[in-house]
Each structure stands twice: as C-alpha cells, then as structure tokens.
Amino acid sequence: MARKISMKMAINEAIDQEMTRDPTVIMMGEDIVGGAGGQGEQDAWGGVLGVTKGLYAKHPDQLLDTPLSESAYIGTAIGAAASGMRPIAELMFIDFMGVCFDQIFNQAAKFRYMFGGKAETPVVIRAMVGAGFRAAAQHSQMLTPIFTHIPGLKVVCPSTPYDTKGLLIQSIRDNDPVIFCEHKNLYGFEGDVPEKSYTVPLGEANVTREGKDVTLVAYGLMAHRALEAAGLLAKDGIEAEVIDLRTLSPLDLDTVLESVEKTGRLVCVDEANPRCNIATDVSARVAMEAFGALKAQIEMVAPPHVPVPFSPALEDLYIPSGAQIADAARRTFARGKT
Amino acid sequence: MAGQITPIVMPKWGLSMREGTVNAWLVEEGATIGVGMPILDVETDKLASAVEAADAGLLRRRIAQAGDVLPVKALLGVMAPAEVSDAEIDAYVAAYVVPTAGEDEEEAGAVFQTVTVDGIGVRYARRGPEAGTPVLFIHGFGGDLDNWLFNIDAVAEHSPVIAFDLPGHGQSDAKLPGLSLGALAAFVAHFLDAINVRQAHIVGHSMGGAIGARLAGDAPDRVARLALISPAGFGAEINQGYIEGFANAQSRRELKPVLEQLFADPALVSRQMLDDMLKYKRMDGVEPLLADLGAALFKGGQQVARTVEALAAAGKPVLVLWGRDDRVIPSAHAANAPEGATVKILDGAGHMAMLEKAHEVNAAIKAHIGG
Known part of the structure; x- marks a missing residue:
C-alpha cells in the first residue's frame, strides 16, 4: 500500500528490498555503516546524511565501510560487478568523482564494448548532486553532463520519491553501469511510494503536467521549479507542458519531440552549468529533428557559467527559479512568430 | 439569513480522492438550478465528470475558477434566494472553512x-x-x-x-x-x-x-x-x-x-x-x-x-x-x-x-x- 515517505527513505527502501531479494546486491562507501566517528561497525548514522541508516543491521554481510579512497573502492565495486556481484557504491558528493574517472570512463563504461559483449558491469554509483545546501563550490555541482557524454554509462536523476525507488531498483537490476544522481535538496521531499518493490524503466521521461502552449523540459530539482513556473504561467493563461526527463542516458527524446510538435515552443531547464549541458543537448536535438514544429526560438534556463557561490544570497541567485523559467517561456511568445 | 445559503462543494468521488480540478462551469450566475442538473465539470486524478446539483436553488456566486485545484469539500459556489444580500454571501464565503487536509488523509x-x-x-x-x-x-x-x-x-x-x-x-x-x-x-x-x-x-x-x-x-x-x-x-x-x-x-x-x-x-x-x-x-x-x-x-x-x-x-x-x-x-x-x-x-x-x-x-x- 502506498504511503508518504521522503526521497531519502525511498532510496533506503529500494536498497533494503533489493538486498533481501538478491544476495549478490552489496554496497560500499564511506561511513555507510559506522559513521559519526564511532568505533567500528555500529550503524550509528548511515552515511553522511543518514540515507543507509538501519541497513547494516538487516544485511550485515552486504554492506562495507571503505577507507576515504574513492579511487580504490569505486574500482573495487566495478571489479566486483564484472565478477558477478551487483554492487552499489556510494560516492557521497558527485564532486569527488574526478579521482575515479579512469575506473568509470575507461573501465566500467568500456567493458561491454571491448570484450565483445561478453562482460557486463552491473554497478550502480550513487552520488549527491546539486546546489542550495550551503556546501560551497566543491560539494554542490550538477555534473550530470560529464557522464552523459560517455557512451556505456546510464545516467539517472530523479525528482520524486516514487521515481527514486523505482529507478534505483531498475538501476540495480540493470546490467550496465548506472550513475545515480540524487539531489541533496530533495532528500526530505515526501511523496506517495508503494511499500512493495516495483520498477520504473530507464530511458522514460514523465509528463508531469499537460499543456498545449509551451514545453518545459527539466530534471531533478529543476523539475519542481518547472512545475512552479507552469503554475505562474497558468495565471497568464499560458498552458505549459512539463517534462521530467528522469533518465538522462538513455534520453527519451520521443516524449520531448511529441510535446514540441504539439506546443511549438521549448524551454530547456538545467541546473548544470550552461556550456554543453543537458539543456543544450536537448535543444540541439529538437532543433535538428523538429525544426519545422518550432514557432519560436528555443530558450535555455541554467545557472551562470561560474562555480556555485558560497554566499547563501549568491547561491540562491545562482539556482534557476520558477520565475526565471516562466520569464523564459514568456520570451518565446514575445519574440517568436505566431 | 445564512441558513438560506446553500453551498456547492467539491464532491468526493471514490475512496482515494483528495482534490479535484475545476474544468469549467456549465451554468451562469443567476441561473436557477434543479436537483441533478450538471453544474460544473470537475476532473479528478482518475476521471473527469460533471458535478450534479444536490440541492435546488438560485446560483448567486461562482467561487471556483476554471483551472483551480481544490480539496474535497472546498466551496465551489453559493446558492441563495434573491433576497439574500451580496454582503451576506460575501460574509458566508469569507467564513467558510474547508476541512483540513490532515483530517482527509x-x-x-x-x-x-x-x-x-x-x-x-x-x-x-x-x-x-x-x-x-x-x-x-x-x-x-x-x-x-x-x-x-x-x-x-x-x-x-x-x-x-x-x-x-x-x-x-x-x-x-x-x-x-x-x-x-x-x-x-x-x-x-x-x-x-x-x-x-x-x-x-x-x-x-x-x-x-x-x-x-x-x-x-x-x-x-x-x-x-x-x-x-x-x-x-x-x-x-x-x-x-x-x-x-x-x-x-x-x-x-x-x-x-x-x-x-x-x-x-x-x-x-x-x-x-x-x-x-x-x-x-x-x-x-x-x-x-x-x-x-x-x-x-x-x-x-x-x-x-x-x-x-x-x-x-x-x-x-x-x-x-x-x-x-x-x-x-x-x-x-x-x-x-x-x-x-x-x-x-x-x-x-x-x-x-x-x-x-x-x-x-x-x-x-x-x-x-x-x-
């Protein structure tokens, strides 16, 4: 039966149910078991924000605390995946991914291709993404486009607890490496989630609001801001359709194209920096494949091309707002042909 | 006089309905409504249907607007005889309290x-x-x-x-x-x-x-x-x-x-x-x-x-x-x-x-x- 739980609890429940279903599902990461500076394994905290709290007591043979060495344990997880396990590696902040790029880009992403399809790498690398947490430039980035650039990786960034549980279970069952991006400012966001196990397929966008006038494409925290913008636009009599991409690789371009063919207007929203991000990718693909349907220029709403500021006032300005998205949608009416 | 005022409220269709979206009014203010008459279109998360009048009366005020998403029992409109003044209706609308979401859940x-x-x-x-x-x-x-x-x-x-x-x-x-x-x-x-x-x-x-x-x-x-x-x-x-x-x-x-x-x-x-x-x-x-x-x-x-x-x-x-x-x-x-x-x-x-x-x-x- 469905009840309201937070996105954080949805992650915990997905891992718990998959570990129960399949003993080859294991997890490793920093402080996921002990945490809080305790002595040895004690399940004191469950990771930096408590996502894995309680899992060690239920599955003591399936969770492992690692040293503070991302290069080592991400490599270990990828190796374990290639040898028959289904590891979940928690990398805390996606900002730390840089020290594991060889393991991820050159190893995990390439095995299937370089070994003629004989090697599979069913690893999930979970990491927190996004700004708004007052955690400054090195703990706040939205680095999703770095991973969508690499063939062989699947990239997920959910916006609701329901999607989070279903997409994480599907990611664990998937036979390819998945970079699972969790927006830290959505950890407390609550929604209806069934108690039982279920899946949401990778590569399927979700239309979260229907409208005929303009299409807003977003993911993660921005999916919520786009809905907020749609609410503002409705007051002006503009019916916005909102698409939450949910999975960034593979990308569900069909859902975007279908919508743009109906609305003729497109606003791409991204919390990632504006050069070569998901929004530029979607914009380019729509311009190539549905140019005839467009009634106006495509708009993009993204932060400025600077690191996430430490000043709370500047950080709030940095993150695209619902009002900015609504303004961008209005520009497609002001400048576009009718 | 408030006793003569009849509220039209968001219906509860089905066990899990918590709110509905008003699609359109089907009658104008000033219309006389009979029991069972369709008065507005409401869309729930399951289905769209017409709200039918439970009571007869004169539609004095359309409160809900098309596009509004309102909880079950929210005030959609007000019926009252012609002798009830606009001020009394304003007071009724202002005083109307929608049962809280907590109770609904x-x-x-x-x-x-x-x-x-x-x-x-x-x-x-x-x-x-x-x-x-x-x-x-x-x-x-x-x-x-x-x-x-x-x-x-x-x-x-x-x-x-x-x-x-x-x-x-x-x-x-x-x-x-x-x-x-x-x-x-x-x-x-x-x-x-x-x-x-x-x-x-x-x-x-x-x-x-x-x-x-x-x-x-x-x-x-x-x-x-x-x-x-x-x-x-x-x-x-x-x-x-x-x-x-x-x-x-x-x-x-x-x-x-x-x-x-x-x-x-x-x-x-x-x-x-x-x-x-x-x-x-x-x-x-x-x-x-x-x-x-x-x-x-x-x-x-x-x-x-x-x-x-x-x-x-x-x-x-x-x-x-x-x-x-x-x-x-x-x-x-x-x-x-x-x-x-x-x-x-x-x-x-x-x-x-x-x-x-x-x-x-x-x-x-x-x-x-x-x-």
Whole structure:
C-alpha cells in the first residue's frame, strides 16, 4: 500500500528490498555503516546524511565501510560487478568523482564494448548532486553532463520519491553501469511510494503536467521549479507542458519531440552549468529533428557559467527559479512568430 | 439569513480522492438550478465528470475558477434566494472553512483495510450502514476497487458496501490462488469468511462478473442477488487485442490505445489513469501474472468458461447491464442472459458502464438489490 515517505527513505527502501531479494546486491562507501566517528561497525548514522541508516543491521554481510579512497573502492565495486556481484557504491558528493574517472570512463563504461559483449558491469554509483545546501563550490555541482557524454554509462536523476525507488531498483537490476544522481535538496521531499518493490524503466521521461502552449523540459530539482513556473504561467493563461526527463542516458527524446510538435515552443531547464549541458543537448536535438514544429526560438534556463557561490544570497541567485523559467517561456511568445 | 445559503462543494468521488480540478462551469450566475442538473465539470486524478446539483436553488456566486485545484469539500459556489444580500454571501464565503487536509488523509488511511486470505494479502474497504446484506463489488481483469469510484458511495447510502482488490490486482498481493474461475470464486468465498460475511449481493464487472456468477453456482448460499456489468462467461468471443495489449503494454504510449477500447468516449482515458495503470503493472510480479491469467481465461480471443448455466441453476435474481458500445465483450452477449434476468443495454457506454453511465448504473443496482 502506498504511503508518504521522503526521497531519502525511498532510496533506503529500494536498497533494503533489493538486498533481501538478491544476495549478490552489496554496497560500499564511506561511513555507510559506522559513521559519526564511532568505533567500528555500529550503524550509528548511515552515511553522511543518514540515507543507509538501519541497513547494516538487516544485511550485515552486504554492506562495507571503505577507507576515504574513492579511487580504490569505486574500482573495487566495478571489479566486483564484472565478477558477478551487483554492487552499489556510494560516492557521497558527485564532486569527488574526478579521482575515479579512469575506473568509470575507461573501465566500467568500456567493458561491454571491448570484450565483445561478453562482460557486463552491473554497478550502480550513487552520488549527491546539486546546489542550495550551503556546501560551497566543491560539494554542490550538477555534473550530470560529464557522464552523459560517455557512451556505456546510464545516467539517472530523479525528482520524486516514487521515481527514486523505482529507478534505483531498475538501476540495480540493470546490467550496465548506472550513475545515480540524487539531489541533496530533495532528500526530505515526501511523496506517495508503494511499500512493495516495483520498477520504473530507464530511458522514460514523465509528463508531469499537460499543456498545449509551451514545453518545459527539466530534471531533478529543476523539475519542481518547472512545475512552479507552469503554475505562474497558468495565471497568464499560458498552458505549459512539463517534462521530467528522469533518465538522462538513455534520453527519451520521443516524449520531448511529441510535446514540441504539439506546443511549438521549448524551454530547456538545467541546473548544470550552461556550456554543453543537458539543456543544450536537448535543444540541439529538437532543433535538428523538429525544426519545422518550432514557432519560436528555443530558450535555455541554467545557472551562470561560474562555480556555485558560497554566499547563501549568491547561491540562491545562482539556482534557476520558477520565475526565471516562466520569464523564459514568456520570451518565446514575445519574440517568436505566431 | 445564512441558513438560506446553500453551498456547492467539491464532491468526493471514490475512496482515494483528495482534490479535484475545476474544468469549467456549465451554468451562469443567476441561473436557477434543479436537483441533478450538471453544474460544473470537475476532473479528478482518475476521471473527469460533471458535478450534479444536490440541492435546488438560485446560483448567486461562482467561487471556483476554471483551472483551480481544490480539496474535497472546498466551496465551489453559493446558492441563495434573491433576497439574500451580496454582503451576506460575501460574509458566508469569507467564513467558510474547508476541512483540513490532515483530517482527509486520516480518513483515507482508515478507509482501506488489509486481510490475509489463503496466504494472500487483500486490500478492501467497507462503507455504508452496518445492518443489511452487504453489496460486494468485484472488479474485472487488470482493474481494482477504484473502478467503482462513482458507485460505492451511492450504493452505500442504503446498503453496506464491500469493495476489494482481487488477488494479483490493485494493492492486493501479486499472487493468484489459481488460474481458473473456480479458484477465483473459491477465493472470494474465503475472503467473505475472513471478514465474517455469510451472504452478499454481488456487483461484478467483466471477469468479476464471471467470478460472481461462478460463486453463485458453486456456493448459492453465499450470494443473494447479482448485478453483472458486461460480464465474462456469457458468450465465446472477447477482444484478444485488449487482453494481450493490456498485459504487454510497457509505456504510456503503448497503453493508451489499449485503455481507450474500454470506453465509448476514448477522451476519458486521462494521463493519470495511464500513470496509475503503469504503476500497477510495474509492481514486481504483476506482468507475468496478468499474462498467465489472461491466457488461462481468454485464450486466443475465446472465453474458456461459461457461467450462464451455473447462474440459471442457482436461481438468483440477476440484473445484467451492458454498454452498447462495449469493444471488449460484445453487448450481443446480453442476449444469453439466463431466463428471468433483467437486462438493460446502456447507450453511450462502452465496457466501463459503471464509470461512463454511473447514475444509470447506480439507480439500476439500487433498484435491483433493494427490491
């Protein structure tokens, strides 16, 4: 039966149910078991924000605390995946991914291709993404486009607890490496989630609001801001359709194209920096494949091309707002042909 | 004077409805409204329908605007005689308090119960008075108790009502007691045992109609009267494309044309209806279960089991309702109803007559079980 739980609890429940279903599902990461500076394994905290709290007591043979060495344990997880396990590696902040790029880009992403399809790498690398947490430039980035650039990786960034549980279970069952991006400012966001196990397929966008006038494409925290913008636009009599991409690789371009063919207007929203991000990718693909349907220029709403500021006032300005998205949608009416 | 003011409020359609979206007003301010007149279109997360006036009166104020999303019992409009002043109406509107969401959620939580029957967890709900023979609603293949959202509360005005999710359906466990009508009918009898119900009236839809008829044949003492809506088991053919399409559809895009076959008006298939159905199909174990059940009962577009003879032998009063435009099981099967059955063919309805023609279906059910 469905009840309201937070996105954080949805992650915990997905891992718990998959570990129960399949003993080859294991997890490793920093402080996921002990945490809080305790002595040895004690399940004191469950990771930096408590996502894995309680899992060690239920599955003591399936969770492992690692040293503070991302290069080592991400490599270990990828190796374990290639040898028959289904590891979940928690990398805390996606900002730390840089020290594991060889393991991820050159190893995990390439095995299937370089070994003629004989090697599979069913690893999930979970990491927190996004700004708004007052955690400054090195703990706040939205680095999703770095991973969508690499063939062989699947990239997920959910916006609701329901999607989070279903997409994480599907990611664990998937036979390819998945970079699972969790927006830290959505950890407390609550929604209806069934108690039982279920899946949401990778590569399927979700239309979260229907409208005929303009299409807003977003993911993660921005999916919520786009809905907020749609609410503002409705007051002006503009019916916005909102698409939450949910999975960034593979990308569900069909859902975007279908919508743009109906609305003729497109606003791409991204919390990632504006050069070569998901929004530029979607914009380019729509311009190539549905140019005839467009009634106006495509708009993009993204932060400025600077690191996430430490000043709370500047950080709030940095993150695209619902009002900015609504303004961008209005520009497609002001400048576009009718 | 406030006593002369009659509020029009957001209705509660179905057990899980918390809010509705106002699509459009169908009457102007100043119009005289009669009981039962459609006054505005409201869309819930399940379906769009017209709000019909519960009281007669003069529409003085339209409060809700098109596009507003409002909780159940929110004030949509105000009726009052002409002598009530605008100031009094303003004061009434200002003072109106919508019951809080917290109370609603508590209520929704208490509505549903779970009982374990033959090792399978079953979600069910009971509504209406304590006394009297209860009315048991049995949904069809791939359905759940929300199929009855427009019917449960209407029937519960006079009779106790029990609605449940069949095993492998809705929010009951994704397991089946067997792949035959007999196994499903026996399970329903065990479910009635588990909730201490000796005998019930059966309202059954499609496969649920066949299960109810089979139960009447196998255990006549458990069944009082039957109302069957587009029941399976009355003839040979069934839309194989629907059964297989439903079991196999993987996305909203694939599911939409399948679900559109359920209705005379395909526009009734909302985004939310598709989402809810996909969420159900994506629960672990559901898809193979639906494929197995569909293949066992409706192999190759042919219904494996007939229920008409069992129904005739049971000798219970039977009402048969069928949407004329049913594209899943042809309404021509109604001609095979057992002798003495009351048969009504409903215009403007497809396979889901209880949703598309709720008022006619409710009236017919109430007349049948009350008489």
